[in-house]
Amino acid sequence: MRYAICFTPPPGDPLTLAAAGWLGRNVYSGHAVDHPGLKGIGVHEIAFHTALPRRFGFHATFKAPFRLNEGANEAMLLRELMHFAGSLEPVTLSGLSVGRVGEVYGLILERPCSAIDHLAAAVVQAFDGYRAPLSEAEIERRNPERLSAPQFSNLNRWGHPYVMDEFRFHMTLTGPLLARDFPRIEQGLKAHFDPVLAEPVVVANLALFVETERGAPFTVHSLHPLGRVSSRKIA
Template sequence: MRYAICFTPSASDPLTLVAANWLGRNVYSGEMVDPPAIRGLGIHEIAFHTAVPRRYGFNGTLKAPFRLAEDMSEAALLRDLMRFSGTVTPFEIPRMEVARLGGAFGLVPSEPSQQMHFLAASLIQAFDHYRAPLTEAEIERSDPDSLSAAQFANLHRWGHPHVMDEFRFQMMLTGTVGPADLPRMERVLRDFFEPALAEPVPVSNIALMMEEGTGGPFRVHSLHPMGKVSARKIA
């Protein structure tokens, strides 16, 4: 079993509901959701292209999935994450947009979010001692030969190549899409998600995600409100 520390909107946020409809699974309950009816895109196509992000759930990863170190416990992780979240001031991402990410698609901030970048870096440093060392198989799955020198160093220091200066906040919506289908998929995603992206996205919770079994889907284990109790706003 693995954990991940992520951002995902609240369970009732319109973006959460739209994403659950698109991916076919609710990241909070773990329940499957009927796929949307989209002209020109069959339900089997949607299921195929969303298979990978459906497993991981709708989230923006801040600390990538990790196994707990032998001397660490879930209870201690929860306690420290609660304490950590209380030290972080809530903020907003003014606007999110659909973007091509290599051969896949996801949601990204229209302008880079320095606050999200700082949050991710702080979490990685604060919780690295909870992470069990990578196995040789885990290192190989990261395809180390394809990494830059900085990414390779990150992999061995922090357990993931795309952290610190290599970090880019993104919430994945598809796996790899064939070149011929990229324009069509981009149009569909923009039409489907843009109504839910009209307002700023509040970042007021840190989510602990948990993998169900070995290789199973991830779901939200717990939400940890950001900011001091006396200063929190009701979402």
């Protein structure tokens, strides 16, 4: 069993439903979802390009997948996550849009957001005590020889290269693509996602994701609202 602490919108959110259609799987139920009919992209091609992110589901990673340390259990993790989420306030993401990071497309921020960077770093730090040390095989899967010095340091200290100053908020929507396919896939993604990104996206919860066994699809175990209960009731 592995856990991850992420952001994903609530089950009925239009963005959640759009992402479930694009990826072909609902991250809450785990059920398959039909891909959309988009001009210039066949459903079989969408299925091919979304095979990698489909297993992980629609999310932005804060605390990358980890096994529980000795002495920790799921009940402890849930209790800590509930209290932690209640101590922080929601973050509004302005300018979330379809974009490319290297060979992969996803939803990215058009400009830096210090509040989301702070939230991600706080999650990494607060829950590192629950994380079992990486095995040699897990370290090798990260291709350490390709990492920069700060990324390698993060891998050894926090169990993941892309945290702290190396963190960039993103919600992955494709696997690696060929350059010749960039314009066509980007056009399809924007046609599908732009309507549900017209309004700012609010990070109003932390989601605990679970992988029941190595290689199994990740699903949402539970949502933990950000902000004090009294403040949420007033809002």
